[in-house]
Amino acid sequence: MKVDATGLWKKFMVAGAAVALVAGTMSTPPAANAAGVIKADDDKWISIGMGLRTSFNAVEGASPGGHYSNEFTVDNARILINGKVHKNIGFEFTTECFNCNVGSNRFNSGAFPNFQAGSDTGTASFGGNSSIGLLDAIAKIEIDEKLNLWVGRMLLPTDRNTLNNAFYKASFSGLRGAGTPAVFSRNFDDGAGLYGRDNAATIWGKVHPGGTHLLYAFAVSQGLRHNANIGNSLMYTGRVQLNLLNDEPMSGYYTAGTYYGTAGDIIAVGLSGQHQKDGAGNVAAPFGVSDVTSFAVDIMVEKLIPNNMGVFTFNGDFRRQWARYAQAAFDPAFNDGALGCFCVFSGHSWSVQGLYLIPAKIGVGRFQPYMRYTAVNPLESASRQEWEGGVNYVIDGHNARVAVFYTYGDIRTKGANYDRNATGDKVDTFHVALQLQY
Numbered sequence: 001m002k003v004d005a006t007g008l009w010k011k012f013m014v015a016g017a018a019v020a021l022v023a024g025t026m027s028t029p030p031a032a033n034a035a036g037v038i039k040a041d042d043d044k045w046i047s048i049g050m051g052l053r054t055s056f057n058a059v060e061g062a063s064p065g066g067h068y069s070n071e072f073t074v075d076n077a078r079i080l081i082n083g084k085v086h087k088n089i090g091f092e093f094t095t096e097c098f099n100c101n102v103g104s105n106r107f108n109s110g111a112f113p114n115f116q117a118g119s120d121t122g123t124a125s126f127g128g129n130s131s132i133g134l135l136d137a138i139a140k141i142e143i144d145e146k147l148n149l150w151v152g153r154m155l156l157p158t159d160r161n162t163l164n165n166a167f168y169k170a171s172f173s174g175l176r177g178a179g180t181p182a183v184f185s186r187n188f189d190d191g192a193g194l195y196g197r198d199n200a201a202t203i204w205g206k207v208h209p210g211g212t213h214l215l216y217a218f219a220v221s222q223g224l225r226h227n228a229n230i231g232n233s234l235m236y237t238g239r240v241q242l243n244l245l246n247d248e249p250m251s252g253y254y255t256a257g258t259y260y261g262t263a264g265d266i267i268a269v270g271l272s273g274q275h276q277k278d279g280a281g282n283v284a285a286p287f288g289v290s291d292v293t294s295f296a297v298d299i300m301v302e303k304l305i306p307n308n309m310g311v312f313t314f315n316g317d318f319r320r321q322w323a324r325y326a327q328a329a330f331d332p333a334f335n336d337g338a339l340g341c342f343c344v345f346s347g348h349s350w351s352v353q354g355l356y357l358i359p360a361k362i363g364v365g366r367f368q369p370y371m372r373y374t375a376v377n378p379l380e381s382a383s384r385q386e387w388e389g390g391v392n393y394v395i396d397g398h399n400a401r402v403a404v405f406y407t408y409g410d411i412r413t414k415g416a417n418y419d420r421n422a423t424g425d426k427v428d429t430f431h432v433a434l435q436l437q438y
Helices: 005-025
Strands: 036-041 044-059 071-086 089-097 132-144 147-155 197-207 213-221 235-243 266-281 289-304 311-322 347-357 366-378 384-394 400-409 427-437
Touching: none
Parallel strands: none
Antiparallel strands: 036 044, 044 071, 044 427, 071 089, 089 132, 132 147, 147 197, 197 213, 213 235, 235 266, 266 289, 289 311, 311 347, 347 366, 366 384, 384 400, 400 427
16 A cells, blocks of 8 residues: 555645634524424424535545545435324335435445445436435334334344434444444345335333333344345344433434433443345355345444543444355356346454544544544455544534545445455545534
8 A cells, every 4th residue: 555645744734724614704603403394283294405525535446546535425315204194103214315425435425325335325316426424214102201113114123323313423424334234235136225225114112120221122024135135034123222421312122323422321221133044145146145144233322521622432333144145145146137136245354433422622623533443244245354543523512514534445445345255455544524403
């Protein structure tokens, strides 16, 4: 690896100037995330909001001649609609711009646009770079805190990384380890969902034994359709989360990677599992079909340091996934497009991340430096790792945030090619990103 020190230094200078400009010139903070509401009465209302994440990305070796790429990207552009039609019946509807970053060397940091595969999701249309599609569509029957039923297209109740969604992650880059089949999948047609979502029915609820807070969620979903799933089996997903101190103020079973101290001290441990018969592999290859089973544990600790000395946040996760299809499933001789291999990750993956929110306000926000390490260890493919370091400039929590960060590793270059011949160099990447939502 040959590092272009001059080029990287110029990028850091530009990023620093951009953050300083935001910190020094904005005179008033943006409004809190309270989307516009049209209200008939207390039991019938609809709210409309938006979400935007955009970034500048410089990736080593991503341009001809081995030069750094220099690209501005729209990572996520969403319309968010929520409401109620009855005291116990609500709905959630979200759209996404699936192809806004088609053809770019982006960081792939949205709510799981297959960053590991190194390719774009969806089908390029509407000019090839801006097709709007359905992300979430949920009918919510909410009886009380202990028992609720959601039906439609939704995030499956797996690990915290997934349930943080795009806009509530601790850092802009989000999930960098191995994901679930619905994270790995490129579409519903011949995959197992998209962006961590699937068509499902989910029962969830929360109880408070001994002053703690116990959340449960269990989902039955489509999982992989067609391809290796010749028996049309369903996928089963479950999660249990225990908050030992304060509860988390998120809707349903969703989570966040940090609350910037607004929720008080938090110690949360989550356990999740997932299974689908014939959920991976290639039906055309000898011994190419496999069940998929996964287990994950995640922990989040957030501590308000006494005497107003800031907020410390820790996130850690571990995933073990089994998908024992034969290596022949990768053979191009057995791949004919629609019946190609759904070769999901098999092995273990883990990551740790620490963040510190500095108490002093500079301009309209506070700085939050962080570090993260991620390791992905497939059973029959090359291991891959990544270091990440950066600074968030937090203006209004998850509603307005600027990030500057750097990564070094080979997760990007080796990607989701988990066969024995997977190769890739460790590369440097540099990013400046902006997140807004209302």
